[in-house]
Amino acid sequence: MAALLRLVALLALAHTLAASPAPAAEPRSSDCTGTISSLNDVAAAVKCTTVTINAFTVPAGETFSLSLLSGTKVTMNGDVTFAVKNWAGPLFQISGTSITFNGNGHTFNGNGASYWDGQGVNGGVTKPDPMMKIKISGTFTNTKVLNSPARVYSVSNPATLVMSKLTIDNSAGDAANSASGGKAAGHNTDGFDVSTTDLTIEDSTVHNQDDCLAINKGSNIIFQRNSCTGGHGISIGSIDSDVTVSGIQILSNTITNNDQALRIKTKAAASGSTVSGITYSGNTATGMREFGVLIDQSYPSTLGTPGTGVKLTGVNFVGSTNSISVNSGAKRVAVNCGSGACTGSWNWSALKVSGGSAGTINYSGIQNYSQ
Numbered sequence: 081m082a083a084l085l086r087l088v089a090l091l092a093l094a095h096t097l098a099a100s101p102a103p104a105a106e107p108r109s110s111d112c113t114g115t116i117s118s119l120n121d122v123a124a125a126v127k128c129t130t131v132t133i134n135a136f137t138v139p140a141g142e143t144f145s146l147s148l149l150s151g152t153k154v155t156m157n158g159d160v161t162f163a164v165k166n167w168a169g170p171l172f173q174i175s176g177t178s179i180t181f182n183g184n185g186h187t188f189n190g191n192g193a194s195y196w197d198g199q200g201v202n203g204g205v206t207k208p209d210p211m212m213k214i215k216i217s218g219t220f221t222n223t224k225v226l227n228s229p230a231r232v233y234s235v236s237n238p239a240t241l242v243m244s245k246l247t248i249d250n251s252a253g254d255a256a257n258s259a260s261g262g263k264a265a266g267h268n269t270d271g272f273d274v275s276t277t278d279l280t281i282e283d284s285t286v287h288n289q290d291d292c293l294a295i296n297k298g299s300n301i302i303f304q305r306n307s308c309t310g311g312h313g314i315s316i317g318s319i320d321s322d323v324t325v326s327g328i329q330i331l332s333n334t335i336t337n338n339d340q341a342l343r344i345k346t347k348a349a350a351s352g353s354t355v356s357g358i359t360y361s362g363n364t365a366t367g368m369r370e371f372g373v374l375i376d377q378s379y380p381s382t383l384g385t386p387g388t389g390v391k392l393t394g395v396n397f398v399g400s401t402n403s404i405s406v407n408s409g410a411k412r413v414a415v416n417c418g419s420g421a422c423t424g425s426w427n428w429s430a431l432k433v434s435g436g437s438a439g440t441i442n443y444s445g446i447q448n449y450s451q
């Protein structure tokens with residue numbers, strides 16, 4: 081009897097050993113390459129930590145959405161085109177942590193000309209907006225966006241993200257079309273809309289009809305060595321209620337033929353917000369149509385009655401010279417602060433603005449600058 085029991089126990093042990101899981105050396109199932117040549121391929125491809133995107137067309141009214149495993153490397157091998165439909169979008173969305181995205185110079189084509197009517201997101205037909213939602217940490221590089229219907233990149237990274245060598249080409253939207261009543265057909269085509277922390281955008285090129293960069297809230301944001309053509313310049317704001325903006329560096333950008341080069345706009349009606357620690361260094365601008373530098377607390381009016389609910393402090397032009405030239409009808413610098421809302425001493429020693437005429441500066445804390 082005892083011998084039989086021992087035999088049963090032995091058999092049970094042998095069975096357990098045979099069924100035990102494979103040793104750790106076996107590769108993880110995510111060590112594979114997923115290839116995307118249509119939206120049908122996405123669900124399987126995102127189970128792999130290497131993903132390749134081939135040229136394909138995304139059907140109208142659908143989002144090309146990549147929800148990636150941590151550490152995934154994505155490479156584009158061809159252009160992605162979005163078929164046209166009047167809906168809210170986004171057209172492309174990517175999320176995940178420690179992602180390496182390399183567009184290899186390939187294009188996301190938004191077919192903007194099929195939507196543009198000069199009204200952007202304020203009217204006319206419904207446009208996919210934003211076109212590109214970026215919700216990754218890691219790097220996103222070497223990618224072109226052609227002809228966005230309205231705003232291009234909305235960025236909300238979960239941890240540190242560097243976006244570099246990107247091209248946004250909405251230059252075709254500068255011309256009027258049959259729906260735009262003589263105005264530029266492209267409208268509200270912001271390059272980068274940013275409400276985030278720990279983000280760098282560098283070495284990129286934007287040609288559009290609205291802000292090159294708009295920071296609505298957030299901290300530790302660097303925008304450097306980019307080129308901005310045709311739009312509304314590099315903007316902090318518009319700042320609404322109960323937000324904080326701090327630690328922003330705008331460095332060595334080139335701004336060409338924009339309404340203004342460098343702007344901070346806060347809403348007249350906003351309350352409970354703080355904007356601080358804004359550094360401008362080494363930026364160059366030519367052909368500004370309205371202002372060189374505009375700091376205005378009366379948004380949505382321009383140089384109207386300013387509000388006092390956004391505290392603005394530490395706005396400095398330091399380090400390398402910021403060299404700005406404005407057109408003959410434009411103002412060089414205008415500062416319109418609410419009473420008591422701008423505080424501290426601002427060092428503007430590295431600001432040189434030429435052309436046009438002087439604007440009104442009504443904050444007395446600005447040091448080392450006169451116009």
Ligand SMILES: *[C@@H]1O[C@H](CO)[C@@H](O)[C@H](O)[C@H]1NC(C)=O
Pocket residue numbers: 397398399400427428429430448
């Ligand atoms: C202002 O900035 C200049 C140039 O960046 C610097 O040399 C100077 O020390 C600064 N002044 C103050 C008061 O911080």
Ligand SMILES: *[C@@H]1O[C@H](CO)[C@@H](O)[C@H](O)[C@H]1NC(C)=O
Pocket residue numbers: 384385386416417418419420442443
């Ligand atoms: C700046 O000018 C505006 C408009 O005239 C005025 O309402 C505001 O109180 C002024 N601000 C300061 C700080 O003097």
